[in-house]
Each structure stands twice: as C-alpha cells, then as structure tokens.
Amino acid sequence: MTAALSTSSWRAKAAAGLGLAALFAVSLAVGVSPLPPGRVLSDPDALQLLLVSRLPRTLAAVLSGAGLAIAGLIMQTLSRNRFVEPATAGTAQSAELGILLVTLFFPAASLPVKTLLAAGAALAGTSVFLATAQRLPPAQPYLVPLFGIVYGGVIGAAATYAAWQADLLQFLSVWTNGDFSGVLRGRYELLWIAALMVAAAFLVADRLTIMALGREASIGLGIDYARMMQIGLVIVSVITALSVVVVGMIPFVGLAVPNIVSRLMGDNVRGTLGWVAAGGAGLVLACDIAGRLIRYPYEIPVGTVMGVAGGAIFLWLLFRRGGHG
Template sequence: MSLKLKTPLMRNSLMVILLVLFSLVSIFTGVQEVSFMNLFQLSEVQRLVLISTRIPRTISLILSGSTLAICGLLMQQLTQNKFVSPTTAGTMASARLGIVVSMIYFSQSSLAQKTGLAFAFSLTGTFIFILFIRTIKNKKAVMIPLVGLMFGNIINSLSSYLAIQFEVVQNTSSWLQGNFALISSSNYQLLFLSFPLFGVIYLLAHYFTVMGLGKDVSTELGIPYATLEIIGIALVALATSAIILTVGSIPFVGIVIPNLVSLKQGDHFGKILMPTAFFGALFLLFSDVLSRTLIYPYEIPISVIIGVIGSVLFLYLLLRGESK
C-alpha cells in the first residue's frame, strides 16, 4: 500500500527535478558566457543577458512546450483520435492565415487585435476540420491526421499566396519556423495566457475525461457534450494563436508527447494532464539546448530540431498503432 502511495510521488518529484535541471541548463547555455558558479559575481553585460533574454527564453520554452502538449492531449480527447493535434487539425495553419490577413489589411493593429484575429481564424479552421472529419467514412486512426495535414497545407498555400501577392513575405517568414532566439523580456508576455487556459482545462478535466467515452455515453451521463467541445476547441485555438504570435510554429509536440505519456501512464485525461505538461516543457527545453549547441556558436531554429526528432517519434507511433 505504501509503495503505491510513494510511486506517484517519486515520479512527480523526478519530473520536477528534471524540469529544474533542464531549465538551469537552458539559462546558462549561450554565446555569452554566464556561469552558475559566478551567479553573484556577474558583470553588467552578463546580468543584462540573463535578465533580458535567458530567463524569458526559458520561461517561454516551458510555457510553450507544456501548452502545446496539453492542447494536443485535449484535441485527441475531443476527436477520440491519437494523432490529432493543432499541427494536424489545421489549427496552426489557420492562425498563421489570420496573422497574414492582419498584416495585410490591419497593419497598424495592436498585438491584442492581431491575437484576436489569429484566434478567430484558428477557431474557424479547427471547426471546419472537425465538421469535415465527421463526414469521412474511413475513420482509421491514420486517415484523420492525413486529412488534417492536407487541409493545413491548403491553408498554408493560401497564406503564402497572400504574402507574395501583397509583398509581406519577409514580415511573415518568422511565423513559418518556430524560433526562440528573438525572445526577450519585452515580447513574451502573451504566453502567460497559458495559465488561465490551463486552469480552465484542469477544472474541466473530469468532464473532458468522460467525453473520451464518446458523445452518446457522455450525453447519457449528463455531460453537455456540444458545449464542452466548443469550449475545448476555443481553448486550443487561443493558446495556439498566442504561441504562434510569440515564437512561431512548433510542430509535433502536441502529437508525440501525449502519446508517449499515455503509453506509460494510461489514457485517463485527468491523470496524465500534469505529466503531459511536464514532459512537453522538458521536450522543448531539451530541443532548444540542442539547437544552441549542435553548431555552436550558431543556432538552429528549434522547429528544425523538433521536426527531425518529432518525425521519427511520430513514425514510431504510427507503425506501433498500425501493428496493433
């Protein structure tokens, strides 16, 4: 009995320790040498680098990784498909289209207005995807994300056409690849939207868990399925828009992390919510450290690193799913 009580505690403690260790590695990795041993003897330049870039970057990595992983988990729960995420549901692509439209037609708009427009497009695109997959007869696990990828590519093509047509390609290129290199103390605050969004998801975790049983069962148990589905999609769309506006498009996190966590800890949404957030943050921290050290002192966009690692893990999950 005591062993069962200790095991989750030990697991959670290990996750916290790993998160702290990777956060420290992230903070003290970079071109400008900032040593942990000399933390209280830093020069003015080192102190400025630490406060204005390193710490905001690490916080951004933690918030983005955990949020993307949770969004993927929530979308998989709502669609009852393990390979659906903001990447494979057209959510990210729709948010990018909203940003392009805002830059073309509302170039003087504020960050809040751009966020609102990106959210509106992201929400609309995700709902179109959800409605579309309900008409598909072949609902094999692999078919749904493939349809989502094609849908996303169509939207991306429209975004590229508009960007070229109105000569804003250079201004929109930063949203094509995720990159934390430009994060500073003045431009990452939008990511703090993750806290209230995660709070809402945590409070509704029980209902989202029941929704995994299907619409008919959930309705019989008194769950307002349609309302919660709208709330869940809206939360994902808003979180995705905030991340894209801040750091750009980050692929695969919402697919591979929830799946890898569920392989070890089961499919109960409420129970794997926190581990998914932790491992999403760890995955992004690890990938970012790699992006800064592989060709040091130069830096590879983190989306390239995650694209390589994520595609391998995604292929593994696909093959594993097909073999069952």
C-alpha cells in the same frame, strides 16, 4: 499495472521535476555570451543578460511547450483520434493566415489584438476541421489525420500565396517555424495566457476524459457536449495562436507528448494532464537547447530541431504500437 504506477508515482514525479529543473538551469546557462552561475549576483551585466534574454527565452519554451502539448491532447480528445494536433489539422495554418491578413490590412494593430484575431481564425479553421472529422467513418482512424494534413496544407498554401503577393514571405516564415532566438523581456509575456489555458484544462479534465468516450456517452453522463466542444476549441485555438504569433509554430509537440503519456499511464486526463504539460515543456526546452548547441555559436530554430526529433519519436511510437498489436 496501475497499482505499480501509483506506488512509484511520487518517485516518477520527483524524477520528472528534477529533470525539468535541470533542463531549465541548462537553458539559462547556454548561449553565445558566457554566463557562469557564480557571477550572476556580482556582475550587473550578467544579471541583465539573465533577466532580459535567458530567463524570458527559457520561460517562453516552457510555456509554449506545455501549452502545445495540452492543445494536442485536447484536439485528440475532441476528435477521438490519436493522430491529430494543431500543426497537422489546420489550426496553426489558420492562425498563420489570420495574423497575415491582420498584418496586411491593419498593420498598426497591437500584438494582443493581432493575437486575438489570429485566435479567432484558428477557432474558425479548427471548427471546420472537427465538424468534418466527425463525419468521417470511425472505422478508418487514419482518414482524420490525412484529411487534417490536406486541409492544413490548403490553408497554408493560401497563406503562402497571400504572403507572396504582398511580399511578406519572410514574415510568414517567422510564424510557421518556431524560433526562440528573438525572445526578449517584453516580447513574450502574452504566452502567460497559455498558462491560464492550461489551468482551464485542469478544471475540465474529467469532462475531457468523458468527451473521449463519444457524444452519446457524454450526453448520457449529463455533459453539455456542444458547450464542452466550444471550451476545448477555445483552449486549443488560443494556445496555438499565441505560439504562432509570439515564437512561431512548433510542430509535433502536441502529437508526440500526449501519445507517449497515454502509452505509459493511460487516458484518464485528470491523472495525465500534468505529465503532458511537463513533457511538452521538457521536450521543447531540450530541443531549444540542442538547437543552440549543435552549431554553436550559431543557432538552429527549435521548429526545425523539433521536426527531426518529433518525426523520430513518432516513428518509434508507430512501430512500437505495431509490435504490441
């Protein structure tokens, strides 16, 4: 099984790379204003459109998609449960509550400061989730995601209440429902920090695989368990907060992509991390393109498209799992 995978792996990698490049090119080409490839170099307006709007939008989709998929993988590793991700375990909701409170009390704060505070809120919210998840009986794996959904719901309700009281409900929906239509040059660059976080995940890949074996196996192999937990939490919280603040939360990426990659090539994080990142980028990019095309020239937010697509993927995963025992 693994032998077959490794011999065909360069072919799979080439196919994945080509697919991602094709999605990237399509994303650059699709939009209300036509952008024929031949005119980009000759027509300054076309070049401007490409550099100010299409390219930033495409990069934002790639960065947030790759980041959220990695964040999902890390959360699943730390909680030792395949059914959690930032959007369903209180991380995104904590980030939303965080940025809402910052907007209420320090409306003049700059975007990086707001993001930092949102990341802090996400860190606190996720720590509480993981501390609770570890106390739930491991023999009942569905309790963890169920608890996460309820917990995230409670925090989300608090955010909604606060936003309603302060007449900021419209702001809140910007953070809770991912949408790339507002992405322009100068308004997405913070997302590059997500790329740094993904790089950090590569550095600790082996340690993440060992963390998935549990606390005792990790300590036995000489890993500083508490420290790795903190590193993982910081990566997850920063990526989620960046996504929430810059483009709004995109659900399901962190759930669907790591599960599909695990099905296909196993759980050795060093080998799968690149696939998870590429898969997340491709999925979000594809959903954003679909959102631009379905009601052309109007747009459907990527969060909505992803909700539908991710739900379908998740059902497929569940039924496939059942079928194979």
